[in-house]
Amino acid sequence: MSTLPTQMTAIGIRTPGGPEVLVPEERPVPKPGEGEILIRVRAAGVNRPDVMQRKGLYPPPPGASDIPGLEVSGEIAALGPAIKRWKEGDRVMALVSGGGYAEYCLAVATHTLAVSTLPFIDAAAVPETTFTVWHNVFERGGLKEDETLLVHGGSSGIGTTAIQLAKQFGAKVFVTAGSEDKCEACRKLGADLAINYKTEDFVAVCKAATDGKGVDVILDMVGGDYIGRNYEAAAVEGRIVQIAFQGSAKAEVNFMRLMLKRLHHTGSTLRSRSNADKGAIARTVEDRVLPLLAAGKVKPVIYKTFPLREAAAAHALMESSAHIGKIVLTV
Known part of the structure; x- marks a missing residue:
């Protein structure tokens, strides 16, 4: 620990608002506690929940950092007590409950995965999307070989990951997207x-x-009138998994279809899940998804990178919805 700096640059949220409220600040370098590691961040993924947090609509869970950022890659700079699996200098990527937009970030050791041969920029784009897709499409949605998956927002970070993973496991994949360019990008991914x-x-x-x-199976991040339309588009015994509401969280729906088709409508959020839950998802992702990433069969789609200090520009791009795939901050 002695060689670590005491201060670091991090991106703070000055006040809830537009992208311009994201400002570089000096913060103390955090110290890892029981079950934690400190990562020297090389890259951090930008996600919709970060935008929601910046607007004041998605507060961090109790005990989490108020710095935005839910996924990072880098080297381990320090270890908390009794960490067996990792050592200083290991190249890792991690799902974190906050703190990613910074030069150093704490991670729970069991939510951390080895980067292996992935470049740090690619690795930073992996945890949030793969944990989300694996849990919601395969565990909650129960997608099986030869079934059909419909992904709303196919060109998003979640969408581009869902297309590739579902194809690797033998499913047919349909997507919705908002332009011909985005549709073509989805077709290219499979x-x-x-x-x-x-x-x-x-x-x-x-x-x-x-x-x-x-x-x-339908993976929906839109909500609103899509809820009723999903019920129409679903097969008998279809599973609809809700992961966000970019439209409205309220809708008028004819629930008769739920009974007649014996539908399952479930949903989840990742950030507020227990450490044990996230650790269990991490182990499955390690077993089932990391080999596909290592073999290049699944690859994060990186649209653009920005230096950490330009987090505001990264958020402005995300809110324009012009991107296809992931936006990543580099440190």
Whole structure:
């Protein structure tokens, strides 16, 4: 610990508001406690929840850092007491509950994965999306080989990960996206069908493409009127998994379809889950997903990187929705 600086640059949220409220600040370098490691951050992923937090709509859970940032990659700079698996200098990536937009970040040791051969920029884009997709599509949604997955927001970080993983596990993948460029990017990643939601009705297209059967699993981050439309697009015994509400969290829905089709509508958030829950997801991701990343069969789609101090510009880009894949801060 003696060689570590005492101060670091981090991105603070001056007051809830637009991207311009993200400002570089000097903060004390945190010290790892029981079960924690300190990561010298090389890159940090930018995610929608960071934008929500900046606007004051998604406060960090109790005990978490008020610095935004939910995933990082870098080297281990220090270890808390009794950490067996890791040593200083190990190249790692981690899911964190805050603190990622900084030169140093604390991580729970069991939420940390080895980077292996991935570049740090790619590695920083892995934890939030792979944990989210694995848990929601495969564990909650129960997607199986030869089933059909519909992903709303196919060109997002979550979407680009879901397309690749679902294809690797033998599913058929349909996506919605908001432009022909985004639809084409999804097809290049392996999507069997990309639907421009601005010009096409995804319910009608999904029905036609499945001979009227509907889709088996739907990953939805939109909400609002998509909730009722998802029920229409779903197959009998279909599973709809809610991971966000970029539209509205409220909707008027005909629930008769839920009964007639025996649908399952579930959902989850990642940040507020217990350490044990996240640790269990981490172990499964390590077993099932990391080998695919190491072999290059699944690859994070990086749209653009920004230096840490330009976090405001990274947020402005995310809110423009012009990006395809992930936005990453470099340190």
